Amino acid sequence: MTSDKQISSHGFCTHAEFQAVKVLNDGFLSLDDPTHPANLICELCRLFYEKDWVTGTGGGISIRDVKGKNPNIVYIAPSGVQKERLKPYEMFVVELPEEKLLRSPNDCPEELTKKYKYKPSACTPLFMSCYQLRDAGACIHTHSQNAVMCSLLWEDKAEFSISHIEQIKALPLLKHNQSTGHVEKVGSMQFFDKLVIPIIENTPQEEDLTDSLQEAIKKYPNTTAVLVRRHGIYVWGEDVWKAKVYNEAIDYLLELAVKMRLANIPTVKA
Amino acid sequence: MTSDKQISSHGFCTHAEFQAVKVLNDGFLSLDDPTHPANLICELCRLFYEKDWVTGTGGGISIRDVKGKNPNIVYIAPSGVQKERLKPYEMFVVELPEEKLLRSPNDCPEELTKKYKYKPSACTPLFMSCYQLRDAGACIHTHSQNAVMCSLLWEDKAEFSISHIEQIKALPLLKHNQSTGHVEKVGSMQFFDKLVIPIIENTPQEEDLTDSLQEAIKKYPNTTAVLVRRHGIYVWGEDVWKAKVYNEAIDYLLELAVKMRLANIPTVKA
Amino acid sequence: MTSDKQISSHGFCTHAEFQAVKVLNDGFLSLDDPTHPANLICELCRLFYEKDWVTGTGGGISIRDVKGKNPNIVYIAPSGVQKERLKPYEMFVVELPEEKLLRSPNDCPEELTKKYKYKPSACTPLFMSCYQLRDAGACIHTHSQNAVMCSLLWEDKAEFSISHIEQIKALPLLKHNQSTGHVEKVGSMQFFDKLVIPIIENTPQEEDLTDSLQEAIKKYPNTTAVLVRRHGIYVWGEDVWKAKVYNEAIDYLLELAVKMRLANIPTVKA
Amino acid sequence: MTSDKQISSHGFCTHAEFQAVKVLNDGFLSLDDPTHPANLICELCRLFYEKDWVTGTGGGISIRDVKGKNPNIVYIAPSGVQKERLKPYEMFVVELPEEKLLRSPNDCPEELTKKYKYKPSACTPLFMSCYQLRDAGACIHTHSQNAVMCSLLWEDKAEFSISHIEQIKALPLLKHNQSTGHVEKVGSMQFFDKLVIPIIENTPQEEDLTDSLQEAIKKYPNTTAVLVRRHGIYVWGEDVWKAKVYNEAIDYLLELAVKMRLANIPTVKA
Structure with missing residues (x-):
């Protein structure tokens, strides 16, 4: 879709969003690296939407940063949003095993969140079960x-x-x-x-x-x-x-x- | 398709169309904002075409500008056109509850309309029923x-x-x-x-x-x-x-x- | 596909092809105009390939230039080629009603045709029947x-x-x-x-x-x-x-x- | 997907990969030529993935360079990788009829391979059978x-x-x-x-x-x-x-x- 193309120069963000996120200096995002978990969640949810695996606001993917500095860090998409239109700054970040909240999209400036109050995906305890019981690196x-x-x-x-x-x-x-x-x-x-x-x-x-x-x-x-x-x-x-x-x-x-x-x-x- | 890509630098318009629309100074269009109703109708009709929900000239979507200054303003696509090839300047705009016509694509210069005489979508009274009876913000x-x-x-x-x-x-x-x-x-x-x-x-x-x-x-x-x-x-x-x-x-x-x-x-x- | 994207800046041609075609000064092509019949045949054959209507080398579309200066001019794709990879300079052009050959892709320089000897689509007499008997503007x-x-x-x-x-x-x-x-x-x-x-x-x-x-x-x-x-x-x-x-x-x-x-x-x- | 678009300016490689491959001065790659066998394998595997012919890591295509200087050279994708995400520098190259290994992706610098140890596709002996018994130019x-x-x-x-x-x-x-x-x-x-x-x-x-x-x-x-x-x-x-x-x-x-x-x-x- 054309509007997707318009935003491609800064990964999954518009120029304005990119500037806003950059100012945040948010250590849990890396907009320029397409292999970063927050970006991969966006990319794969779009693919899954095209494959009809996620539709409406259902389904999704969570990624643990197994190759990052801290492999206990887990990225989770928010609940109730269209997964194929996710932006990297909308992710929740928690640390295993206590599932300590390290980052919430609700801390983003209002120009990004448009005052929307995000909640972590309802699948979170299920994703966590896979991480905890099977040492999974990602769960779909x-x-x-x-x-x-x-x-x-x-x-x-x-x-x-x-x-x-x-x-x-x-x-x-x-x-x-x-x-x-x-x-x-x-x-x-x-x-x-x-x-x-x-x-x-x-x-x-x-x-x-x-x-x-x-x-x-x-x-x-x-x-x-x-x-x-x-x-x-x-x-x-x-x-x-x-x-x-x-x-x-x-x-x-x-x-x-x-x-x-x-x-x-x-x-x-x- | 390549020709779609060629027009992506100005949203859904070619450069020439973009210039023509800009000169219009038409308050009901905002080519640079992909979330504007006239642009979203174009984007979503393309998506619906790919999903086989609209085909030939059938089907479509109407959007009420619920987050705009005047939430009574409704955007309607024209009748009998290929919905996946819609341009934002082809929209009709009416105001609720009287359904007063505020904008017609037939007022565009001929270089844009190519002398085509647009009529509002045949679905208009059905879309209006959803707006009037249910206070809907959009109807597909x-x-x-x-x-x-x-x-x-x-x-x-x-x-x-x-x-x-x-x-x-x-x-x-x-x-x-x-x-x-x-x-x-x-x-x-x-x-x-x-x-x-x-x-x-x-x-x-x-x-x-x-x-x-x-x-x-x-x-x-x-x-x-x-x-x-x-x-x-x-x-x-x-x-x-x-x-x-x-x-x-x-x-x-x-x-x-x-x-x-x-x-x-x-x-x-x- | 990426290679398709690479060629999009000049319509359906690579930069080198574009230069070669420009030098031809071929009045039957107009690479910059996406609505030109030779370009539309390329665009629509790609769409039909995605929709699974043409596959292998079968199927296609012929267009009569009903809005051009000479509405008797008909564009025909060559036979035996992958229709989703057609280039505008590969088209045959004939004039109705005698079906006089006005342009053959075999007249292109070898750098374009790679010495391939084109023949008009085997559907040509069938397309012609629709033009002659029904005054059609295009046939799929x-x-x-x-x-x-x-x-x-x-x-x-x-x-x-x-x-x-x-x-x-x-x-x-x-x-x-x-x-x-x-x-x-x-x-x-x-x-x-x-x-x-x-x-x-x-x-x-x-x-x-x-x-x-x-x-x-x-x-x-x-x-x-x-x-x-x-x-x-x-x-x-x-x-x-x-x-x-x-x-x-x-x-x-x-x-x-x-x-x-x-x-x-x-x-x-x- | 957006990340695919980001890499399109250098074919199937990111800018960094492109630079790394260029330094290699690898005679078996030609990143700028979309018709080169190493690039065509990448392009066609993406197409086959979209058509649901290859999925997971299964399936693929091998190409013999029938129009190159040495028509005995065969390009083979590695085993166990996602075929729709192949990069041209990941190809094995062998020469017929002895199937002599001329190029291995394992010789690429680690910044490209990320220390992954590639093996040729498990289909290799089957592809070779088609080359040897039928003089095939490609096998899917x-x-x-x-x-x-x-x-x-x-x-x-x-x-x-x-x-x-x-x-x-x-x-x-x-x-x-x-x-x-x-x-x-x-x-x-x-x-x-x-x-x-x-x-x-x-x-x-x-x-x-x-x-x-x-x-x-x-x-x-x-x-x-x-x-x-x-x-x-x-x-x-x-x-x-x-x-x-x-x-x-x-x-x-x-x-x-x-x-x-x-x-x-x-x-x-x-």
Whole structure:
């Protein structure tokens, strides 16, 4: 869109916004570096919008700055905003493990926020669960119709599963290490492996999903994603690009699974 | 498209058009401000074209300048033009409640209009109904195939309904306030709420839909949209972004509903 | 794509191509004018590629310069090239009614053509039929899957038809004028009108379709399009934008018709 | 995406990367020439990502520099990277027929590679098979869902076939020349020809597909593609553009075949 093009000379900001942010001298932003987490959240939310994974104000991505000076720093988008129109200065920043608030977009000058009062994304406790329980580097939440349709076509099941599809090889082979107590990546899944993704039931409030998401994460040490019935999916990875790749591979498999199911082809090969 | 890129330095206008409009000193345009209603109509119609919500010359969006000096001013696109190629100077401007014509694109110099005689969009009386009866800030009309397919799959029904899908939470909870006589937004819909959208029958002339649209708006105080059988949908909201978000959420639900219906999954959970 | 962006400063040409074409002083090109037929063919073929209407080297558009000094001049793309990568200097130009060749891309310097020997599109006699028999201003040919699927789902029929869908109103109401012998546009189709598009059988050679296309055009004076079984569709209009709008409206209706047929909903309302 | 736009002034590189690559004085790169194989791989992988043919890190394209000084030079993308974000300096370069390594991205300065250790794409032996056995100029591998679905809908068959669809004419007519022992292109397929594409069974390791791919290539001298069950497709052509056109035409036919099969329409006309 033309107005997007107009703002491209300063990343995701207009010239005026750029000047305002520069004056802030905000250590949690770096408008000129497209690989900075605050900028990547903006870029990826636009991509996810084009792919129909986030729509309305639903869905999004949180990134932990795993390659930065302080890898405990987490960037979170605000709640209730159009994710494809996010600006880097709208991010919340918290520090793990206490989730201490280091930066709020509400501290920005009014010329930037237009007096809007931001709240962190309702997904925050769910993203935090992935950081805390799995040491994730980024976590994606989508309302993908493929995810919702699989949760409906497997309505009476607590697990979605598929095997013998090449794209499964894009997913990590995870193992619970008894000595460290951590889930560790020990390789990639194989073509003939059965990918199992737990499905949890949706709750009226997004934050109320936290308990069942954490349970599923613990009960399924091999998974890098959790489906939420009639809602969508959470996918995480070691860093932002791994999370993106896992989400793309899983959505591909969910899309294929819907087609297979409707054509009466079993998704798990006997 | 390249020619779009060529014109991006002055928003939606070529350099020559920009100069011509500047000379006009037209108080109803502001080419440099991408958030101005006349520019947003152009931007959003392009987006809606990419999303296949407007095609041919059908569909569009009208915006009331709720944050401007005069919130009674309404921007309307012309009829019979390709909506994804609209220019800001092609807009009609009227003032509520009398719908007094303040600006016509036919007053532009011929170098801009190329002698084309513009008429306001045929949707105008329908957009006006949303402004007058619901104090809407913007109103979207699409020929979305999901809307048409739902109206066909629910052919014998005067209502479309769906429940227990997360995306429903993007929609407003509306209540008729007995003391003020106005419909007011009192929050957001819940996951388990049943979204009900009335379906009215299509008429040969678009303006003849006005009566039944107004009836539906009055009969369904909780709705922020009306489906038109074998035609499309009207969606409105408190401002342009809310209308956009509501339209995206509803179209997502209509798309999902078609898939559910064809897979024999009830859209309303028992 | 980035390489497309690189060439955008001179329309659809790189800087080097632009210089080479300028030196040509070719009266049939006007690189700086995005509305020139040679540029519009490039722009629209890119759009049609994105919409999946042209793919591989199939499909395309021819434009008659109805608003130029000589409205008998017709621009035709070459055969066997990727239509989304066309350059304006690759066009053939012929003059009606004799179809006299006024310009061939093979006359360009080798630095432009890279010694490639161009032939006019195999659709040329079909495009010419629309110009000659209907005084069309532009003619579009696509391999749209919606067109092919309709020709398959209506396999035993020589006509596709649909009624009572709003989008039908985007199509022209055509009447054979007995006194002039011409087919004339007398308005727009109505919502309740039945749109009938003839389906002709495909032939091994594209040019061999000419006779049956001409027959269909004569037998169906009300149509602005002809479907070709297992092949695609030809759509024409008074000028390039009308042809584009008609093609969009018809493809929308064909897409909807496939969905309706598969859901056992009759496309013509009783 | 905005960050893509930011880097467009130097092709697919940021200004800093451009400077670093320039200093390299690397004879296998030519950042300013968009038609150079290293740049075309980047451009086409982005296109294939948008078309959903490559996703996650799967799929890609290899190009042999058939029009360069040394037509035995082959460009190969690295394994395990997001193909739509490839940079030209990340390519491996090998020389046929010994597949001698001429260039490795691992020789780039660390500021470019960020210490990442690249490996050639796991498809390399399969691409090489097409170069060696068919003298291909480029080879495309996709995980297209249409390819996977056809391999599932034809689960008990070792061949996919379709006839009497116009798009078949985009594919080459190949004949085994007894005297030279080579497969040669002798024209284009005809509308009524039956396109037959062999389907080989998938293997746990991509390189283990080599034997069965080579067998299929030898057994089916008329084919320019091989389907891999539950995996995707390999398509090659005389040069990069022919490979792209063949891939587009075949994917179009596979997409149509899925629709025909699900609608109980035979893909081969009796």
